[in-house]
Amino acid sequence: MTKPNRREEGGAPIRPAVWRPGVDGMDADEELEYDPSVYDCLHAWQLDWPCLSFDILRDELGDTRERFPHSLFAIAGTQADVATKNHLTMMRLTRLKKTRRVDKAAADMDDDSDASESDSDDEDGGIAPINGPIIQVQKVAHHGAVNRVRACPHRPSLVATWGETGVVQVWDLAPQLTKLSMLTADARDAQAAMNVQPQRSAPRHAFTGHADEGYAMDWSPTVDARLATGDNAGGIHVWEPREGGRWAVDKTAVFKGHESSVEDLQWSPAEAQVFASCGADGYVCVWDARNANAAPALRVKTHECDVNVMSWNRVANCMLATGADDGSLRIWDLRMFSPSDAKHVANFSFHRGPVTSVEWSRFDSAMLATASADHTVCVWDLAVERDAEEEAAAMAAEDNAMAPxxxxxxLMFVHQGLKDPKELHWHHQIPGLCLTTAADGFNAFKAYNVGPGC
Structure with missing residues (x-):
């Protein structure tokens, strides 16, 4: 967000400035404006209830999709005002258009102007106006609010939910996914679909062995249908897939190394028997999945407060990111990760509220995104170093906003304008596209300086 242009007493315009929540104040006559030229696309939509958690489903539309308009599939879990009103919502979004607004003369000189114009619906060949995507949904009833939802990377229709009731359930949503895939991308059909009633469907498996409700959950990227779940009592269970679409979850086999709640966990991207967890005790634990009821292989103090979220880099497997309650984001090299001498590779304190989500990009080993209770979503590129000459040239341009x-x-990009963001995900098949859920709904955006060719 930037402060809009104002004029000094002599009539000269004041250059817009970047506004930071919790740091910069505002005068009574000032308003925040977003700059449409810095988003390749920006879309917002709402479901019937807020969603604390969602996940993006892998689809068969192709990898490394760059050309607009885009289509995608996602699954979300509601936080309704009454337990019986909750449901899982599987979404199909089409017509995610390019929304970037740039100067027409500049667009005509751009080598990619033909692509930009063909992606728009403007008959004059200009840039498409900001309008929403077509949203089609299928709903499945879920008793109690959904704390977290995750789709299996190997089988997107296999979805796990952590409920506020303390029960973890696995659902086979293949019929809903098939039906969405067969629908035509028609706005009238989409409006009718939004009003459908949730279907009653039994979960494929339900586990009631956790001592409390929880939020930590992750499917293994290396072993099909293997799941790990952690609860607020500090316990972790590993689900082993069995024939017939069932799982073996031993109530007595507990991975317990945190002194309080397990906030998040991640399987190793490369080692089938290794996963990591973070907790409200400020520790990160690294586990051997074969050794239940044993101490963690590593237990390292990473923050002096709750570690809310973590992400294991799927490209550079030695890198781990953690986000904490004090707003700090820290990067760790697991090759130098030990209880006696754990030194972070990087520490960022930009956020002015708890970090609520963090995720590495699948297309760039140095890029990640964070969401925070300070109402911001940030995109980071660890490969960037300060260049004084480049900064001076950028600031010399009259239309550039002044950056502190x-x-x-x-810090590559700050997305604002959303209320209390809870979770974010990169789309793993559309480079640079980021999705978020917040108290006021969903956003899908792609920053102009993120992705191929930037």
Whole structure:
């Protein structure tokens, strides 16, 4: 967000400035404006209830999709005002258009102007106006609010939910996914679909062995249908897939190394028997999945407060990111990760509220995104270093917003305008596209400086 242009007493315009929540104040006559030229696309939509968690489903539309308009599938779990009103919502979004607004003369000189114009619906060949995608849904009833939802990477229709009731359930949503895939992308059909009643469907498996409700959950990227779940009592269970679409979950086999709640966990991207967890005790634990009821292989103090979220880099497997309650984001090299001498590779304190989500990009080993209770979503590029000459040239341009000097150079983009963001995900088949859920609904955006060719 930037402060809009105002004029000094002599009539000269004041250059817009980047506004930071919790740091910069505002005068009574000032308003925040977003700059449409810095988003390749920006879309917002709402479901019937807020969603604390969602996940993106892998589809068969192709990898490394760059050309607009885009289509995608996602699954979300509601936080309704009454337990019996909750449901899982499987979404199909089409017509995610390019929304970037740039100067027409500049667009005509751009080598990619033909692609930009063909992606728009503007008959004059200009840039498409901002309008929403077509949303089609299928709903499945879920008793109690959904704390977290995750889709299996190997089988997207296989979905796991952590409920506020303390029960973890696995659902086979293949019929719903098939029906969505067969629908035509028609706005009238989409409006009718939004009003459908949730279907009653029995979960494929339900586990009631956790001592409390929880939020930590992750499917293994290396072993098909293997799941790990952690609860607020500090316990973790590993689900082993069995024939017939069932799982073996031993109530007595507990991975317990945190002194309080397990906030998040991640399987190793490369080692089938290794996963990591973070907790409200400020520790990160690394586990051998074959050794239940044993101490963690590593237990390292990473923050002096709750570690809310973590992400294991799927490209550079030695890198781990953690986000904490004090707003700090830390990067760790697991090759130098030990209880006696754990030194973070990087530490960023830009956020002015708890970090609620963090995720590495699948297309760039140095890029990740964070969401925070300070109402911001940030994109970071650890490969960027400060360049004084480049910064001076950028600031010399009259139309550039003034950036505070104390911003870290690795901070590539700050997305604002959403209320209390809870979770974010990169789309793993559309480079640079980021989706978020917040108290006021969903956003899908792609920053102009993120992705191929930037």
């Amino acid at each position: 000097e104390d911003l870290p150079p690795q």
